[in-house]
Amino acid sequence: MNKHIVGIDWGTSNRRAYLIDQSGACLAEHEDGQGMLAVGGRDKFGASLAGLLAAMQLPHDVPVILSGMVGSASGWQEVAYLDAAVPLVQLPQHLAAVTDPAWAGRCRIVPGYVYRAGAAADVMRGEETQLLGAIALGRRDGWIVLPGTHSKWVLLRDGVIQSFATYMTGELFAMLSAGGTLAAMMDGDSSDAEGFAIGLQQAARNEPLSNSLFRVRAGVVSRTAPAQLAAATVSGLLIGAEFAAARGAGQGITVIGSAALAARYDSAARHFGLPCTVLDPHQVYCSALSQFIQQA
Amino acid sequence: MNKHIVGIDWGTSNRRAYLIDQSGACLAEHEDGQGMLAVGGRDKFGASLAGLLAAMQLPHDVPVILSGMVGSASGWQEVAYLDAAVPLVQLPQHLAAVTDPAWAGRCRIVPGYVYRAGAAADVMRGEETQLLGAIALGRRDGWIVLPGTHSKWVLLRDGVIQSFATYMTGELFAMLSAGGTLAAMMDGDSSDAEGFAIGLQQAARNEPLSNSLFRVRAGVVSRTAPAQLAAATVSGLLIGAEFAAARGAGQGITVIGSAALAARYDSAARHFGLPCTVLDPHQVYCSALSQFIQQA
Incomplete structure (x- = not known):
């Protein structure tokens, strides 16, 4: 019998579910606005998940893999971060079983990662699943960039996180x-x-953002720069700061993101002289799920 | 007869008025929330000013000097910026007469300054008056820092603005x-x-603010840093970025700001090894007004 699992990328504002079979093929997909904030409390996640499975016309006993903020202290069940030294391919061995009796045994949560450097820490929840998918697609080394609300730059070496920054x-x-x-x-x-491009150029100078942002305003009120460029300049300043901070990225970057965001990062990569490859986030997620299917 | 003038620092959210005599002595002071946004339109500034003079029990014909956002495109009357090369002591010769017939001849606006460096620009409105006051108090050279919503760092040489950053x-x-x-x-x-101090230390490393800010959160959710330090850490990151960017400030800085803000900047200056002198903003403003009294 062909085994199926559902994977849900359950974030703060949205969630996206994928049904895959043992070959890793994506058979169905569903997205809605029932992110962590909309669910409305820890004891409501079970009902919310049941509603999602019903909307996808799936049997109640299909194995489920959850990733993202659903595993945070404000989510369904807090799952401890893994240390960055744990290889991503070991993620299937570190899934946390949901303890809610109605779901125990068939619903698991992917742990996030913490990276410590001296007294500083950075964390991810959800992106580790995308990284596992990228590795399954052959991207075991170099910079993986996951743009968005909280953009992540992750340096992989042989499938292990060397460092990451949000x-x-x-x-x-x-x-x-x-x-x-x-x-x-x-x-x-x-x-x-x-x-x-104006924003990218300014970002490359590594001046404080609080100053560069004000200069966007100063340029407009002093009639030095047209107001209609301000939004794109601010976008360039913020995205450019990511590129300016990436040291040793000369080998190039792999961007996992929606078409619109990926196009913007591709353009920034060209500006900074970096080769850039784009992966489709849905394909990457399904590749990750196929790594979990034996454990589910 | 002893001549009097009223100076009003009329900002976006608040305004503060000072009555001085020819000796520069401050005879009365008044502050309220009738900033530019509260006035409610260009044609309402005259009535708002009349109300302020009445509240201070001053004659309607006292000469008035206005500085700050009142001279912006969203204020009473837009006054063109002066170029940074114009010496601050020449400000009294560049006052713009209010054209409103009810106030013409006795109400003038201090122009702001624009500083251009290549394709970038920075602007000030209101701080130029404080700078003139600082010069009158003998501060003609070095870094003047005006902390606040939009902190200004101004490098003076012999009373002329060499550069400034907001x-x-x-x-x-x-x-x-x-x-x-x-x-x-x-x-x-x-x-x-x-x-x-944690924020200042991180700021000194010149990493992107968008990353440092997230690390404050990551420190808390990974139990690396206590949540009750987060606000002060963010304050240190933002103020520290100003100090990290100030090149050649080894001679020290002069801070013109309220006691609470000045104390925070003084503490940051010690962290960065800079001598720091604090001037009282009310005294500085009255010193500036005394420079305008012959023109008013």
Whole structure:
């Protein structure tokens, strides 16, 4: 009999579910806005999951793999972070069983990772699953970039995390657009090539962001720069800061992201002279799921 | 007869008025929340000013000097920026007469400054008046720091602006406290010495702010750092970025700011090994006003 599992990337604001078979083929996909915040409390995750399976017309006993913020202290069940030294291919051996009696035995949560460098720490939840998928697709070495609200830059060596850094790129862009000094001038196209390139150039100079951001405003009020470039310039400043900080990325980067975001990172990579390969996040996620199917 | 003038530092959210006599002595002071945003439109500034003079029990014909955002495109009347090369002591010759017939002849606006470096620009409105006051108090050379929502670092040489940079320190701190990933952990004391020092140390490493900010969160969720230090750490990251960017400030800095802010900058200056002198902003403003009294 062909075995199936459902994998759910259950984040803060959204969740996305994939049904795969033993060959790793994706048979069905479902996305909705029932992220961690919308579920409304720890004791509501079980019912929310049952609703998702029903919406996908799946049997109640299909094995389920969960990744993302669902495993955080504000999620269904807190799962301890793995240390970065644990090879990603060992993730299937570290799944945490959901203790809710209604789901025990057929629902497991993928642990996130913590990376410690001196007194500082960085964390991920959800991206480790994408990394496992990238490794399954042959990307065992070099920089993997997962752009978004909290962009991750992960350096892999032989399938093991050497280091990673998170940038609040998407969150800061949203905050600056929503209110404050810059918001009124940020209604232009944030992907405008000219404005984006201006931001990338400024980011390469490694000046403090709090200064570069104000200069976007100063450029507009002093009639030095047109207001319609401001949003793209801010995007370039934030994304450019990621590239400026990536040391030793001369070998190139692999970006796992939606078409729109990946295009923007590809453009930034060209600006910084880095070869860039793009992987489709759905394909990567399904590749990761196929690594879990024996454990599920 | 002893001549009097009123100076008003009319900002975005607040305004502060000072009555001085020819000797520069401050005879009265008034502060309220009738900043540019509260006034409610260009044609309402005259009535708002009349109300302020009435509240201070001053004659309607007292000469008035306005500085700050009141001279911006969103203020009473837009006044063109002066180029940074114009010596600050020449400010009294560049006052713009208010054209509103009810106030013409007795109300003038101090122009702001623009500083251009290549394709980039920075601007100030209001701080130029404080700089003139600092010069009148003998501070003609070195770094003048005006902390706040938009912190300014100004390098003076013989009373002329060599360069200046604005940092959105206060605004970013307020945004990050109000919402998003960090807000929930930012209810600790933002002036906590230990947390502030942690932020300063991280800022000195010149890593991207979007990464350093996320690490504050990562430290808390990975139980590496206590949540009650987060607010002070963020404050240290933002203020520390200003110090890390100040090149050649080995001679020390002069801070013009409220007691609470000045104490925080003084502490940061000690961390970065810089001598720091603090000037009282009210005294500095009245010193500037005394430079305008012949023109008013």
